[in-house]
Amino acid sequence: MSVVIGLTGGIGSGKSTVSGLFKALNVSVIDADVVARQVVAKGQMALKKIHDYFGPDILIEGELNRPKLREIIFADPEKKNWLNKLLHPLIREQMLTQLADAKGDYVILEAPLLFENKLETYCDYVVVVDIDEQVQVKRASARDNNSIEQIKAIINSQIERQLRLQKANFVIENSTISLLQLEKSVIALDKQLRALQ
Template identity: 50%
Template sequence: MWVLGVTGGIGSGKTTVTDLFAALGITIVDADVIARHIMDPGGPALNAVIERYGEQALQADGQLNRAWLRERIFQDNDAKAWLNALTHPLIRTQIHRQLEQAASPYVILSAPLLVENKLTELCDRVLVVDVPEEVQRQRTIKRDQVSAAQVELIMQSQCSREERLAFADDVINNDVSRDALQQQVEALHQHYLVNARQAAATKEC
């Protein structure tokens, strides 16, 4: 399967872009969705979190208190390293499984930390969804109802805009109208269909 990696900093609108590709019939393997389900109640990952932090890591309904854990790991590098060591192998296993099961002409691996977690090695091409950093800040504060300080911590935990763009084979500018965004997606989709067909033909030979 020909894999397109899609990434972008927080607030870049990566999900909006992948939703447009999904509307064109492309399977989306979303690392964020996988990561959320890794922490489902009863699973080994959440049980390990409870063992380390106790019931304070949970909401009243037994689900992970993601806001609490996010604040904890951004303040403690050791806690972040521990959580990454716990979850990354589980997430990678699910990513591989879902990529193998995809049935569309090509498949998208969507991950905010595609570059940082070296998931680019699973991809044939990388698309970066890009907006100015100030747009990232404004969108994230409005969407997540978090402080500017917390947004800065999240952005600092991700690679810089320049570092991300250095990995890009293609770039979508998402600081535009919905129509302009749609046009960019449709043009790239046609390009990726050709790439996937060529890759399949080469493999058959």
């Protein structure tokens, strides 16, 4: 099995951009958010169970009504707990299968909540994309069209920046650099990661 590199960072840190730069270097990237969508796709058993539990309003044309589900589980911790118990094992199993099937010197597991969901236990090393909080709030609110208060609430629900940095093996600093400089950082890190065999 390839060396597994966890890739994480707070909201608006540029994690997806970094992940895209790794993909451009022919590195396999398993995205936890994509896997989470796959397990509740049309025709999946998990979607049927969600439909049975939450009722027909939870679907739109056979697809999961994500905004409606989000609304329900934020208002009801018991329902959120039920959903987590259903989905977390399925997501983990699917991620581990994809990680085992990945080829190359190393594979990246991209997860915004890597530490919060204890996914670092599946990683040999962790890369954190780090960003100054003021820049983070500005970027994330511009990108997602969310209020600054909403972005700050999301930041506060994630692991503290200092703790995330303490847990990192490698850090990509992304507060003030251009895309070209970011690309150079990723290319340099790629060389280091390939040498970890």
